[in-house]
Each structure stands twice: as structure tokens, then as C-alpha cells.
Amino acid sequence: MTIAVTGATGPFGRHAIEALLARGVPADQIIAVGRDQGKLGQLRELGVTVRSADYNDPASLRAAFAGADRLLFVSGSEVGRRIAQHQAVVDAAKDAGVGLVAYTSAPKADTSDMGLAEEHRVTEQALITSGLPYVFLRNSWYLENYTGQLPVVLEHGLIGAAGTGRISAATRADLAEAAATAVAGEGHESRVYELGGPAFTLAELAAEIARQSGRDVRYTDLSEDGYAKALVDAGVPAAMAAVLADSDRAAAQGALYVEGNDLEKLLGRPATPWREVIGQALAALGALPTQA
Ligand SMILES: NC(=O)c1ccc[n+]([C@@H]2O[C@H](COP(=O)([O-])OP(=O)(O)OC[C@H]3O[C@@H](n4cnc5c(N)ncnc54)[C@H](OP(=O)(O)O)[C@@H]3O)[C@@H](O)[C@H]2O)c1
Secondary structure: OOEEEOOOOOHHHHHHHHHHHHOOOOHHHEEEEEOOHHHHHHHHOOOOEEEEOOOOOHHHHHHHHOOOOEEEEOOOOOOOOHHHHHHHHHHHHHHOOOOEEEEEEOOOOOOOOOOOHHHHHHHHHHHHHHOOOEEEEEEOOEOHHHHOOHHHHHHHOEEEOOOOOOEOOEOHHHHHHHHHHHHHOOOOOOOEEEEOOOOEOHHHHHHHHHHHHOOOOOEEEOOHHHHHHHHHHOOOOHHHHHHHHHHHHHHHOOOOOOOOOHHHHHHOOOOOOHHHHHHHHHHHOOOOHHHO
8 A cells, every 4th residue: 555645845744754664654655745855865765755746736746646545645834825735636636546635634624713724624625525535634733833932932931822722732743643543544534633632721831841941931921913013023924923823813712722532542642741842842952950
């Protein structure tokens, strides 16, 4: 059974390919699809087949999916362009006769009012309309969205607009391992998985960073507009700042909160504890008191 993985050149796709290999999928039955030639070269070192394709180029997608029995469709990163891009992926998968498409979506994509969910909702619908067998992997936030900001947070505190909304973040690696299980395993067709780890509020996150680092780190909750402005002032492009602020607004209402334990069930173990992930990230920065 040959499995193609789009977005293979991103960290999520890379984790998913490593998880497929760890599950025992032979390297010669994995097709890594992406654009970045350097990263495709690194993937080739794993023994997998690599194929270059662009979501804007339907012919490249058809060529990339040729011979694939299943597809792990990792959503693209060009927000605002993804409806046409993802339709091209769905059409190419259909042309290639792919037998199962596992698509990385967003929590409650069919009902969420989070701006980022819109392109996922349309993509899910495109897959349903296509008649292709599918499984939806509705991933909550990556924990790395927060650990990547730790140097700034340690210096200036944590800001956001998520209020007391609980966020079921999980590591990219856990979510990618779950995706590998869904695309390579049996019995997942037509399933919609809401995937996230144990939830926390941003105030709880700040308190944990403070506890482990021994520094005075607090969470400041801003209005949606105030948060967008703060992000722009910090150098985030305005369009991306608006998307992030809208995501926090929606998170305040529970948009990134995941009920149930789909992630744990797919992993066959608990998700990696977020406190542990924070500790590892602080250690990597040399920011634990014992390292001072
Ligand atoms: N849940 C969350 O917190 C969260 C956060 C960020 C993103 N996401 C979503 O999850 C996806 C995977 O996460 P990630 O961290 O690995 O993202 P990433 O680092 O932004 O990687 C994006 C991947 O999509 C590929 N891609 C983007 N546009 C493409 C195009 N036009 N044609 C072909 N490939 C294209 C990139 O290929 P090249 O590098 O080869 O160009 C790369 O492999 C993202 O794309 C996004 O949809 C989720």
C-alpha cells in the first residue's frame, strides 16, 4: 500500500513520515510531496520517494499522486489561497484513484466561526462532494505555537485575546503520529476526529512558565483589536496579526477546545503532557533555574 504525504517538507509532514516509518510502512511505499528542493533532498535520505508538486499546479499534483493508494493531505500554509489549492489536491487525488484521503483540518470545522476554519470547512466539503473515501483530522493548536514564543514571553509576558477559553493544544509530533495511524490503519474511513491534548487557559500557561522558569511571567488578556495591534507593533504582518487575533477571539469561545479523547485513542497512549513540553522547551533555551 503506497501512501503519499503532501506538505512533507513542513515539520508536520516530516513528523508524519517518520511516524509512518516507525509503524513499519516500508520507505519505498511512501511518497513525500512538497516544493522545497532542499527539504525534499533531506527526505530522500530517509529512503522515501520524493516528488515535487505545487498546490497551484494541478498537473504536478496528478504526477505526484500517481500510484498512491492513500493520501495524507496536509493542509497548505498560504492562508486565503487554500480553497482553490485544496480543490486542486482533491481533484488530483480523484484522478489518481486514491482510496483514502486523510485531511488535516481544524476543530469543529463544520460549525466553527474562527476565520481560519473557513478554508478547512470548504475543503472538507470538497472531499465529501468528490466521493473519495476520507478521514478528517481536525487538529487543535500546535503546542509549538507557544513554545516557539518562549524567548519573548520570558522577557515580556504572555499576551493574547483568548480570555478564559481553554485550548487543547498538542505537539505537532503527536498530531502527526495520529495522522499516520489514521492514514495507514484500517477502520478510519468516514471518521471525523477532533484532535487535541489536555486543555489549558493562557493564564494557566503563563503560570506554568513562571513556575518552571522561576521568572515573573503573567498573562495579559487584550481585546481582539488590541492584540492585533500588539502583534503588528511586534513586527507581525497586519493580515497575519488579524488572523491570529481572530483565532484568539474564537478560542475565548471554545473554538480550540476539543472534547473527547480521539487523539489518545489514535495514539494508543496519552498525549505528551503540555507541562512536560514547556519544561523541555525552557531547558532547550537554558531558562530553567538549575541552568542559570
Ligand atoms: N494547528 C496549528 O496550530 C497549525 C499551525 C500552523 C499551521 N497549521 C496547518 O498545518 C499545516 C502543516 O503544519 P506545518 O507546521 O508543517 O506547516 P508549515 O511549516 O507552514 O509547512 C507548510 C507545508 O505546506 C506546503 N505548502 C504550502 N503551500 C504549498 C503549495 N502551494 N504547494 C505545495 N506545497 C505547499 C509547504 O511546502 P514547501 O515548504 O515545500 O513549500 C510545507 O510542506 C500547515 O500547512 C497549516 O495548514 C496548523
